[in-house]
Amino acid sequence: MGRPPCCDKIGIKKGPWTPEEDIVLVSYIQEHGPGNWRSVPTNTGLMRCSKSCRLRWTNYLRPGIKRGNFTPHEEGMIVHLQALLGNKWAAIASYLPQRTDNDIKNYWNTHLKKKLKKFQTGLDSHLSTPPADSSTCDHFSWNFMSDNNKQGSKLLLQQNHNSPNSSSSFYASSTENISRLLEGWMRSSPNPSRKVDEMILHENQNSQDQDLFKSRETSLVQDGGISNGIKTIPKEYMSVISDISACESSGVAEKTMNTNTPPPFTYLEKWLLEENAGQVEELMELPMIFT
DNA sequence: AAGTCTTTCAACCGCTAGATG
């Protein structure tokens, strides 16, 4: 079999991270930057394996991570991207820069999958022609967006909007602790102003990313101009999508995408963004149908 | 109030691809 897990070494700590460990890790990364994870446990004295350090950083401590409830728009994006890309959480996460792949994956598994299933069973009972393969979400997504499913659209419109306290309250308990500790650390560090500036820079970069994303979205819409929105998928995108679906169903998606041709994602991306811009409302409503 | 069940999500595991010597 393969190599033993890196965490099998004696003395390597597992389980939840303590705020103290978080501070050690964050301060080290602030100093040296992320990367070279191998050396992190040795240099910091953390009794964690390098992998654990990296995961803790990328999924939890990295600046600019947004936590807490997903917005309806984010939900819509995830549902949509999942239908397009499958369980490529990292790829999906790249479209939601403030969310981690782990977060998205968890949210999908705990919330969205259930909602989709629930909705689909509801929809199936309404429609005389159920999808051929009811185990996948793809059919749901495309069917949902088709003209034939006005019922679905009406259904979703009847649902309540997200509760007003949909902000990240439940995250506060842990994050606030870490934030407090980090504040303390920044105050006590040799050059706090520099570090604060770096933090601010990160924040700005994130908002810039957002702006970039938005402007990209807008310009694409202006260029392309899909007036009918989701229900009208341009031919060139449709062929790409059907290619991918075919590949995926035959289990060769990865190989084909990775080797022979560059991923036709620019098309998908363009189509997706056009769609989102044109159909923001529908996307925002999408998750509400399941509540 | 106490016990049980369900849900959530942070963290882990195993695998793979790419880099390096």
Next chain:
DNA sequence: CCATCTAGCGGTTGAAAGACT
């Protein structure tokens, strides 16, 4: 070319919290 190492990804697990009886 091969072996090894590292980073990254997706699936899974299990502890904690919340909901329910």
